[in-house]
Amino acid sequence: MFARLLYESFRRQKRRKLLAGIAITLGVAIATAMIAVATDIGDKINRELRTYGANLLITPQEDTIDVEIGGVNLKPPSDGNFLSEADLPKIKGTFWRNNILGFSPMLPVNVSLVHGDSTQDVTVVGTYFAKKLAFGKEQFTTGVRNTHPWWKVEGAWPADDSQEVLVGENLAQRAGLHPGDAIEIAGQKHNLTGILSTGGAEDNEVVAPLRVAQQILGKPDTVRRVYVSALTKPEDALARRDPKSMSGEIWDRWYCSPYVQSIAYQLQEAIPHSHAEQIRQVAQNEGTVLSRIKGLMLLITLAALFASALAVSAAMATAIFERRREVGLMKALGAGNFAVAALFFAESTLLALMGGLIGFFSGSWLAHQIGRSIFDSQITIQPVLFPVIMTIAVVVTFAGSAAAIRRAVKFDPVFALRGDA
Amino acid sequence: MSSVPQTRQSVAGRRAAAPHTSMFMRMLLRAAVLRRGRAASALLAMVVAAAVATAMMNLYVDVQAKLRKEFRSYGANVVVVGKDGASLPSDALGKVESVLAGRGMAVPFAYVVARTSGGQSVVVAGTDLERVQKLDRWWSVSGWPSGPGEALVGMRALAVVSPDRNPFDLSFQGHTIHLSPAGTLQTGAAEDSRLYLPMADFAAWTSIQPSTIEIAANGSAEEINAVVRRLAESLPVADVHPVRQIVEGEARVLGKTRSTLYAAAILIILTAALCVLATLTGWVFDRRRDFAIMKALGASESLISGFFAAEAAALGAVGAGLGFIIGIGIAAWIGRVNFNAPVVPRLSVFPVVLAGSIAVALLSAIVPMSMLRRVQPALILKGE
Numbered sequence: 017m018f019a020r021l022l023y024e025s026f027r028r029q030k031r032r033k034l035l036a037g038i039a040i041t042l043g044v045a046i047a048t049a050m051i052a053v054a055t056d057i058g059d060k061i062n063r064e065l066r067t068y069g070a071n072l073l074i075t076p077q078e079d080t081i082d083v084e085i086g087g088v089n090l091k092p093p094s095d096g097n098f099l100s101e102a103d104l105p106k107i108k109g110t111f112w113r114n115n116i117l118g119f120s121p122m123l124p125v126n127v128s129l130v131h132g133d134s135t136q137d138v139t140v141v142g143t144y145f146a147k148k149l150a151f152g153k154e155q156f157t158t159g160v161r162n163t164h165p166w167w168k169v170e171g172a173w174p175a176d177d178s179q180e181v182l183v184g185e186n187l188a189q190r191a192g193l194h195p196g197d198a199i200e201i202a203g204q205k206h207n208l209t210g211i212l213s214t215g216g217a218e219d220n221e222v223v224a225p226l227r228v229a230q231q232i233l234g235k236p237d238t239v240r241r242v243y244v245s246a247l248t249k250p251e252d253a254l255a256r257r258d259p260k261s262m263s264g265e266i267w268d269r270w271y272c273s274p275y276v277q278s279i280a281y282q283l284q285e286a287i288p289h290s291h292a293e294q295i296r297q298v299a300q301n302e303g304t305v306l307s308r309i310k311g312l313m314l315l316i317t318l319a320a321l322f323a324s325a326l327a328v329s330a331a332m333a334t335a336i337f338e339r340r341r342e343v344g345l346m347k348a349l350g351a352g353n354f355a356v357a358a359l360f361f362a363e364s365t366l367l368a369l370m371g372g373l374i375g376f377f378s379g380s381w382l383a384h385q386i387g388r389s390i391f392d393s394q395i396t397i398q399p400v401l402f403p404v405i406m407t408i409a410v411v412v413t414f415a416g417s418a419a420a421i422r423r424a425v426k427f428d429p430v431f432a433l434r435g436d437a
Numbered sequence: 438m439s440s441v442p443q444t445r446q447s448v449a450g451r452r453a454a455a456p457h458t459s460m461f462m463r464m465l466l467r468a469a470v471l472r473r474g475r476a477a478s479a480l481l482a483m484v485v486a487a488a489v490a491t492a493m494m495n496l497y498v499d500v501q502a503k504l505r506k507e508f509r510s511y512g513a514n515v516v517v518v519g520k521d522g523a524s525l526p527s528d529a530l531g532k533v534e535s536v537l538a539g540r541g542m543a544v545p546f547a548y549v550v551a552r553t554s555g556g557q558s559v560v561v562a563g564t565d566l567e568r569v570q571k572l573d574r575w576w577s578v579s580g581w582p583s584g585p586g587e588a589l590v591g592m593r594a595l596a597v598v599s600p601d602r603n604p605f606d607l608s609f610q611g612h613t614i615h616l617s618p619a620g621t622l623q624t625g626a627a628e629d630s631r632l633y634l635p636m637a638d639f640a641a642w643t644s645i646q647p648s649t650i651e652i653a654a655n656g657s658a659e660e661i662n663a664v665v666r667r668l669a670e671s672l673p674v675a676d677v678h679p680v681r682q683i684v685e686g687e688a689r690v691l692g693k694t695r696s697t698l699y700a701a702a703i704l705i706i707l708t709a710a711l712c713v714l715a716t717l718t719g720w721v722f723d724r725r726r727d728f729a730i731m732k733a734l735g736a737s738e739s740l741i742s743g744f745f746a747a748e749a750a751a752l753g754a755v756g757a758g759l760g761f762i763i764g765i766g767i768a769a770w771i772g773r774v775n776f777n778a779p780v781v782p783r784l785s786v787f788p789v790v791l792a793g794s795i796a797v798a799l800l801s802a803i804v805p806m807s808m809l810r811r812v813q814p815a816l817i818l819k820g821e
């Protein structure tokens with residue numbers, strides 16, 4: 017009898033059930049989409065923050081101080097110590113290798129540049145543009161094109177194994193250089209493929225493949241410093257502690273968290289005779305911006321959840337309110353309060369489950385679309401979200417119906433049947 | 438049910454007080470008063486939707502300004518440098534500040550290469566340390582210079598000038614200055630190899646004018662470009678350029694955040710509107726007996742439509758008003774919790790929310806109305 021009541025209620029009151037069902041489905045869809053976006057936005061924004069460039073710098077351990085003003089180095093660059101280029105792929109062998117999005121070595125050399133009959137002293141910086149490297153079996157591509165995304169080239173990027181170079185825009189303007197020109201650096205002819213614009217010191221420099229700078233310096237296999245771009249976790253109290261003062265378990269936790277400090281520590285371990293340091297301007301501010309955006313999305317999600325819960329409650333209350341006469345009839349025919357309440361709760365649960373199911377999948381689809389159109393990447397829906405969302409849907413529907421059901425059950429059947437509802 | 442006689446009394450009282458109140462108004466009021474439960478749940482849905490819409494619209498406008506402020510902690514986004522490393526004219530800082538007009542901060546820097554007593558070269562910078570403290574908040578400093586003769590020493594420069602943190606001498610073009618390290622500076626960048634002195638000490642020692650002014654300008658990308666243009670006009674002897682790394686990074690992250698917020702706002706507002714539609718449609722449909730009685734008593738189609746439309750519009754307006762106040766509260770709470778600054782209520786949002794609420798309410802009245810119009814009143818009154 018109970019099952020038949022339930023079945024007939026859905027069959028005969030399609031409109032009411034549909035309206036309540038729509039409210040639940042929409043509420044669940046918005047909740048799913050917002051939770052999925054809010055849980056994933058940290059990772060997405062973290063990647064976007066990498067546009068600020070490298071957040072770690074590796075230098076030789078016993079480095080002499082730079083005498084540099086406005087990007088112009090006033091010291092003979094052959095001085096001081098170097099890192100070995102052959103050690104660089106080991107960066108991809110560290111514990112947090114998947115968080116390291118790229119690295120670029122730099123090797124500055126002071127030379128004279130000859131073009132036509134003008135000669136001037138310039139700095140040539142050797143680096144990787146998009147160099148293919150391998151560590152073990154893993155192949156990867158790295159260089160300034162992913163660590164310095166604000167570098168713009170008019171013309172073409174040089175190939176890493178060529179003798180082609182880029183010239184900074186200010187230097188190009190002063191010397192009247194254009195893409196395709198041939199220039200002479202340190203007695204060697206080089207082809208100019210493009211004009212580089214960075215808004216920084218490189219606008220007055222020549223940027224060449226690392227091999228070219230090493231040849232000029234006469235020191236193969238050397239690099240001066242390495243810029244590393246890594247995804248990190250915002251700094252907290254544990255991150256700021258001195259690793260030397262940590263006990264075993266805490267040290268493990270510190271070492272296995274992607275803090276900028278622990279990644280620096282691991283880079284130092286991987287590359288012999290090196291010193292890795294966070295670039296504080298980039299690394300420190302990331303955390304603040306990230307936590308603000310994450311906090312904002314979290315609060316909006318809370319507000320959205322609250323709003324959809326209220327909307328579902330209102331819809332359920334309306335749906336039950338409409339059925340006072342039915343309750344009156346059931347009670348007049350001898351149904352107890354329990355039987356009436358059980359019927360309504362069973363209906364609500366059924367509605368919540370159906371609405372929740374459709375809502376969850378349409379919400380996942382929405383989150384997917386948001387991820388694709390805004391971040392060009394997938395928003396992962398954690399499988400654990402499904403039971404959580406379904407539970408929320410049932411609980412909210414229950415809570416929304418409870419007050420209305422209680423009032424409906426208490427209602428005197430005489431009034432209901434007389435039509436005084 | 439016990440409330441019914443009371444309501445009747447109060448209605449009677451009101452009728453006596455305002456004998457000319459039209460039937461139309463009385464029907465509207467009584468519909469709300471007599472069916473409080475139903476009207477309340479429809480109103481609740483309306484209020485929630487209006488509140489959420491208000492909060493999202495307010496946040497969408499305000500959050501960008503709030504986030505921009507956070508992004509200023511990345512430091513200077515515009516740099517003014519003397520052409521070919523020359524010093525800037527002495528009125529340069531004043532000109533920069535008049536262009537900024539309070540919408541940003543400018544910090545002058547002067548650089549020289551000095552020699553330590555051991556004969557090593559080291560870069561010394563003179564600047565306004567108080568402003569640097571505000572501009573470059575990521576600098577990790579163990580102690581800022583407080584008096585004359587004190588210097589801020591970069592971590593790597595410390596090993597050269599004063600490994601044991603004792604006072605030291607520096608010379609520049611035959612002039613010697615005696616300095617004591619007030620604290621160390623760590624940034625992970627070029628600053629680590631430098632010493633920083635207060636501008637007064639630096640000028641007295643070297644008589645060199647600032648060659649660089651770093652500027653943190655507030656505002657959107659277009660506003661910053663405008664600042665760059667005006668600076669270039671007022672300082673023709675200098676190179677003015679935006680710091681691309683900072684400007685582009687900010688534009689990108691802000692753009693993505695704004696798009697996400699926009700998508701979320703649209704989704705939430707749309708869902709709220711649809712929920713209201715569902716609830717209100719049910720509410721109007723449920724009033725089909727009123728509809729049938731009116732029709733049976735000889736009311737014209739247009740009067741009945743007008744009555745239901747007026748009812749829906751009134752519900753929408755009241756919902757929008759209450760929702761607006763609550764929405765402003767939600768936005769302010771989010772602003773306080775997340776940005777430690779309240780979100781300024783924007784009254785310009787109100788007409789939008791009001792119009793939207795009334796439109797949704799009317800829309801949800803139209804659907805059941807057109808359905809009911811085709812039905813004979815007798816059938817409804819019979820209870821079918």
